[in-house]
Amino acid sequence: xxxxxxxxxxxxxxxxxxxxxYCNYSTTSDRLYWYRQDPGKSLESLFVxxxxxAVKQEGRLMASLDTKARLSTLHITAAVHDLxxxxxCAVDGTSGSRLTFGEGTQLTVNP
Amino acid sequence: SAVIxxxxxxxxxxxxxxxxxxxxxxxxxxxxxxxxxxPGQSLTLIATANQGSEATYESGFVIDKFPISRPNLTFxxxxxxxMSPEDSSIYLCSxxxxxxxxxxxxxxxxxxxx
Numbered sequence: 001x002x003x004x005x006x007x008x009x010x011x012x013x014x015x016x017x018x019x020x021x022y023c024n025y026s027t028t029s030d031r032l033y034w035y036r037q038d039p040g041k042s043l044e045s046l047f048v049x050x051x052x053x054a055v056k057q058e059g060r061l062m063a064s065l066d067t068k069a070r071l072s073t074l075h076i077t078a079a080v081h082d083l084x085x086x087x088x089c090a091v092d093g094t095s096g097s098r099l100t101f102g103e104g105t106q107l108t109v110n111p
Numbered sequence: 112s113a114v115i116x117x118x119x120x121x122x123x124x125x126x127x128x129x130x131x132x133x134x135x136x137x138x139x140x141x142x143x144x145x146x147x148x149x150p151g152q153s154l155t156l157i158a159t160a161n162q163g164s165e166a167t168y169e170s171g172f173v174i175d176k177f178p179i180s181r182p183n184l185t186f187x188x189x190x191x192x193x194m195s196p197e198d199s200s201i202y203l204c205s206x207x208x209x210x211x212x213x214x215x216x217x218x219x220x221x222x223x224x225x
Binding site: 031033035041042043045048050088090097098099100101102103104 | 112142144153154155156159169203207211212213214215216217218219
């Protein structure tokens with residue numbers, strides 16, 4: 001059974017600081033996704049990582065994938081308040097695009 | 112990206128009743144997925160709905176409780192049957208864009224069962 005673990009689950013940081021969210025998974029996977037969810041909202045797709053060593057960046061967020069270590073990271077650079085949200089990683093561990101989600105990381109960026 | 116709509120956006124229902132949630136996509140997609148997000152929790156896949164075949168349910172979810180229809184390539188419904196307060200959740204449908212390997216989510220249906 002595929003397990004996906006994120007850490008930390010809660011992250012409070014100051015504006016301007018850098019931090020990394022980690023996503024570990026237990027079995028081989030073809031794809032890893034990062035999503036953002038604002039309170040009361042649905043999921044917004046941030047990144048999809050398809051291969052070992054993949055790195056994608058959008059604004060202050062950068063995601064990477066190490067399939068050998070079964071680890072993905074979401075790095076936040078110079079955080080701003082607008083990044084406050086819950087971030088989920090999700091792994092497609094089997095055929096059929098069925099996603100298993102991590103627990104989510106609730107990020108709060110304080111002025 | 113695909114544009115996904117869901118109806119209703121929210122509902123409050125009585126114990127023992129059933130609710131059918133609709134999911135409409137603006138383009139034809141092979142697979143549609145139904146997820147549940149319980150309050151303060153992550154997402155859990157309920158089932159995969161393919162057009163022209165029975166839905167495939169994940170462990171812990173059964174057809175009698177969550178019947179699914181997929182009459183065409185742009186539409187699906189999920190019914191939550193014989194509801195109890197434990198069914199109070201957000202129910203989301205999603206679709207995959209195979210051209211870019213991204214999976215997109217609808218706005219969700221927030222269900223409260225009293």
